[in-house]
Amino acid sequence: MRLSAKNIAIERGGRSILAGLSFEARAGAALILTGPNGAGKSTLLRAIAGFLPLAAGAFAFEGGAQEASIGEQAHYLGHADALKGALTAGENLAFWAGALGGDSSSGVWRGALARLGLAHVADFPVRALSAGQKRRVALARLLVAPRPIWLLDEPTSALDAAAQGLFAAIMRERLAAGGLIVAATHAPLGLEGAETLRLGASLGVAA
Amino acid sequence: MSGAARALFIREWRIARRIGGGASIGAVFFLILVTIMPFALGPDLNLLARIGPAILWIAALLATLLGLDRLFQADADDGSLDVLVNGSLPLELVVLVKCAAHWASSALPLVIVSPLFGLMLAMEARPLALVALSLVVGTPALTMIGAIGAALTVSLRRGGLLMAVLVLPLAIPVLIFGVSAASAASGGAAPFLTPFLMLCAISLGAIGLAPFAAAAALRHVRE
Numbered sequence: 078m079r080l081s082a083k084n085i086a087i088e089r090g091g092r093s094i095l096a097g098l099s100f101e102a103r104a105g106a107a108l109i110l111t112g113p114n115g116a117g118k119s120t121l122l123r124a125i126a127g128f129l130p131l132a133a134g135a136f137a138f139e140g141g142a143q144e145a146s147i148g149e150q151a152h153y154l155g156h157a158d159a160l161k162g163a164l165t166a167g168e169n170l171a172f173w174a175g176a177l178g179g180d181s182s183s184g185v186w187r188g189a190l191a192r193l194g195l196a197h198v199a200d201f202p203v204r205a206l207s208a209g210q211k212r213r214v215a216l217a218r219l220l221v222a223p224r225p226i227w228l229l230d231e232p233t234s235a236l237d238a239a240a241q242g243l244f245a246a247i248m249r250e251r252l253a254a255g256g257l258i259v260a261a262t263h264a265p266l267g268l269e270g271a272e273t274l275r276l277g278a279s280l281g282v283a284a
Numbered sequence: 285m286s287g288a289a290r291a292l293f294i295r296e297w298r299i300a301r302r303i304g305g306g307a308s309i310g311a312v313f314f315l316i317l318v319t320i321m322p323f324a325l326g327p328d329l330n331l332l333a334r335i336g337p338a339i340l341w342i343a344a345l346l347a348t349l350l351g352l353d354r355l356f357q358a359d360a361d362d363g364s365l366d367v368l369v370n371g372s373l374p375l376e377l378v379v380l381v382k383c384a385a386h387w388a389s390s391a392l393p394l395v396i397v398s399p400l401f402g403l404m405l406a407m408e409a410r411p412l413a414l415v416a417l418s419l420v421v422g423t424p425a426l427t428m429i430g431a432i433g434a435a436l437t438v439s440l441r442r443g444g445l446l447m448a449v450l451v452l453p454l455a456i457p458v459l460i461f462g463v464s465a466a467s468a469a470s471g472g473a474a475p476f477l478t479p480f481l482m483l484c485a486i487s488l489g490a491i492g493l494a495p496f497a498a499a500a501a502l503r504h505v506r507e
Contacts, residue, residue, distance in 0.1 A: 123366075126366070126370060127369075127370065128366065128369070128506060128507070129507060130507055146370075148369070148370040149370050149372075151370065153366055153367060153370060155363050155366055156363070157361070157362050157363025157366075158362065158363060159362060159363040159364045159366065159367045160362065160364075161295070161299055161362070161364070163298070163299050163302040163303070164295065164298060164299065164302075168295070168298065171291070172291050172292070172294070172295040173367065174291075175287050175288050175290070175291025175292075176288045176291055176292055176367070176368065176371040176372065176373065177288075177367070177371050177372060178288065178371070178372035181287070181291060218367075
């Protein structure tokens with residue numbers, strides 16, 4: 078599996094955010110997007126997920142399903158956690174498992190929550206959880222439905238050191254199983270051998 | 285795919301029924317609108333019975349709009365919409381299922397309590413039944429037309445008012461045929477069946493077309 082971008086340009090409101098950007102991400106390796114605030118890291122992830130139109134260039138994903146778009150084969154984890162405060166952590170995950178084409182039986186989401194050290198809060202309403210716990214429930218969504226690409230925008234924000242280590246282990250496991258991860262981050266994610274793509278402020282230059 | 289649709293329906297239903305979900309607020313708002321009418325119009329029972337179907341229909345229209353502005357905005361605010369767009373359900377079906385859940389949790393209770401509230405307007409048994417019947421087939425059209433407005437205003441901070449301005453003119457045909465079907469038994473101008481069938485047609489058309497319009501609006505507005 079290979080995700081590649083050729084001469085990507087993205088404009089927002091008449092202003093050029095990224096231009097002439099090319100990169101390639103392979104299965105089993107993570108691609109880390111870095112750069113100062115406003116460099117276009119989140120914009121690039123949203124464009125890969127298919128939420129933003131491209132002014133020029135194209136993304137290509139080789140080795141995936143033929144009929145599905147890149148977004149439909151990807152988990153997109155943005156700044157928002159996509160959780161409903163009125164529902165319990167388990168209900169949120171069971172819903173996402175069903176909506177994303179995964180297995181919504183309780184064994185799967187309980188396993189995912191346990192993996193992130195949250196087995197004890199499975200039946201709590203999400204609004205009662207702390208910011209870090211909510212983030213961990215959002216990360217558990219990646220585990221309840223199998224998708225080959227993970228697009229992660231600051232995945233470890235609000236996480237404590239232990240949870241960051243836990244999630245690094247999950248990502249390494251995912252990569253070893255042939256997954257493909259593109260992550261935007263400021264903090265090191267603890268992945269060895271990850272390629273880094275540095276985006277400059279207002280000028281996308283592949284390093 | 286049916287599993288994903290069921291999961292979405294159950295989620296929407298649960299959110300609406302829990303504290304802060306707003307499903308019961310619609311029924312309470314409906315009750316208040318119907319209650320204040322006699323205070324404004326005076327205690328003339330004949331007048332109230334004659335315009336009762338119109339009062340119930342206007343109250344149902346406004347109460348249906350009340351909860352609709354958050355239909356997509358809540359999901360857009362917390363990031364759920366981003367995930368739903370790339371989920372296993374097409375966005376058109378997401379709209380349809382969300383509308384179905386919204387109708388079942390907030391419009392259906394209005395239909396069920398409408399005969400009870402109609403009693404407060406001195407309406408007879410047969411007009412009450414016709415009002416409930418016309419509301420059952422007419423409220424899906426209100427929900428679906430409202431969904432288009434909710435999708436168009438999804439990115440606006442205070443989109444609720446704009447949504448009402450956009451949607452209310454489009455709801456006029458529903459109101460016309462709904463009230464004329466409902467008032468057939470209480471001195472209305474038209475027989476029951478013709479406006480009732482028109483109302484059915486509007487609802488079916490809205491169910492068939494509005495998901496495409498709302499999904500297109502959601503895709504465009506989010507870019």
